[in-house]
Amino acid sequence: MRMRRRRRKTMARSSVVVPNLVDPKSYLDHDMLEVWRVLRAQDPVHWHTETSEGPGFWVVSRYDDIVRVLRDDVNFTSEKGNVLATMLKGGDMGAGSMLAVSDGNYHTSMRKLLLEAFSPRSVAGVERHVRRIAKQLIVEAIEKGECDFARDIASAIPLETICDLLDIPQGDRQEVAKLTKSALASDYENPEAHADMAARSAIVVYFQNLVAERRKAPGTDPISLMATAEVDGRRLKDLDIVLNCYSLIMGGDETSRLAMIGAVRAFIQNPDQWRALKDRESSVDVAGEEVLRWTTPAMHFGRTATADISLRDRTIRAGDLVTLWLVSGNRDEAVFQNPDRFDITRSPNRHLALGYGRHFCLGAYLGRIEIRAMLDGLRAFVGAIRQARPERWIYSNFLTGMSSLPVVLERDPAPAVGWEE
Secondary structure: OHHHHHHHHHHHOOOOOOOOOOOOOHHHHOOHHHHHHHHHHHOOEEEEOOEOOEOOEEEEOOHHHHHHHHOOOOOEEOOOOOOHHHHOOOOOOOOOOOHHHOOHHHHHHHHHHHHHHHOOOOOHHHHHHHHHHHHHHHHHHHHHOOEEHHHHHHOHHHHHHHHHHHOOOHHHHHHHHHHHHHHHOEOOOOOOOOHHHHHHHHHHHHHHHHHHHHHHOOOOOHHHHHHHOEEOOEEOOHHHHHHHHHHHHHHHHHHHHHHHHHHHHHHHHOHHHHHHHHOOOOOHHHHHHHHHHHHOOEOEEEEEEOOOEEEOOEEEOOOOEEEEEHHHHOOOOOOOOOOOOOOOOOOOOOOOOOOOHHHOOOOHHHHHHHHHHHHHHHHHHEEEEEEOOOOEEOEOOOEOOEEEOEEEEEEOOOOOOOOOO
16 A cells, blocks of 8 residues: 555656546547657656556656567566556466467577568568459459448458468458457447457457367468477467467457558658659658558557566556557657658668567568558559548557548559569
8 A cells, every 4th residue: 555655646746647548438539649748758657547447557658668678578577468458457368378478488489489480481472472462452442443441451461461371261261350350449439348358259269170170180381380399398288379379360460450551541641751652762661661650550568567676767566567658659759750750761760569579579571561562552553542531440448540441542544663473
């Protein structure tokens, strides 16, 4: 109790008004860029009081502090959850098994195993397929006249890619897509009660069946790789494989999809940057990094302190929950020049959208392939982009982005130059 009073006294020194970061509606009702800007300036290590959803937690908003915590595996652990939804409930069911919420030797060995499946050499064939899909979807959207970029293009590219990599049967893919979207976010303010938990459970059951099949007849996909390999001298349990499949499908779909949608809206709102892309003032590699910084689909990661440690003028106690707001760090004025400007020529671009340190996104190379293919396809085949109707934003305290973006893609009258499959 004494520790809580000390925190309240500390809070009294701050004039920062922070909305309830646990409530998904807060991110739609408030100018969060301004909230983060004020926090970075006045209270960069902020104590968020407890809510009806769980205990209080620290809010870290500056780039350098976020990096410090993400690379400190001694004083901070991922094994008690790495996002608010699980941290506030006391932990993650995948702790110690799922790559994202494991540390130590197991994490190192598991990551090394899976990196084989996500290496540039391993995904070379996938990259060619991604470019074909991007071209096909964009050309079809042009011919239709109006499309929902979120549903018709951005949802299909990453899902097809990760499903190809995991060798998920074609007939299952639409249902898998529906479940992944329901598991972490909602299209509506008041989703069906416990729909997210039901979706997560359904994904786990689906992969349990798939793992059983791959045990009997392994292929060359990551699921088969996990089913036949040893980690730390033992075969992986079915549950370990299932939980890592869950993590791969969620991470492989959400980040790229939301980044692509955000990129198109950014081009609509910044026509000079669309012209810069069309005029090849920037490579799609450099532009893709700015898309990731600008959109930062995963707003935060979380850690739990394992020891008392000081961060700026705050003392974080062992057992405290610490949230690291990548969405704020990627707009930090101390790191990025004109951070609130979408600039596809920005270089260097040391953004945190894919994480940092030992838990840097396993599928980063794959995600970048998908975003580059989409940008290259738009540049090659689209002359202009117009928003047809209002967008719809998702409800989530973890992800940010749109579930619907109706647009008109106008055909480029000049023939596509340099498009190679």
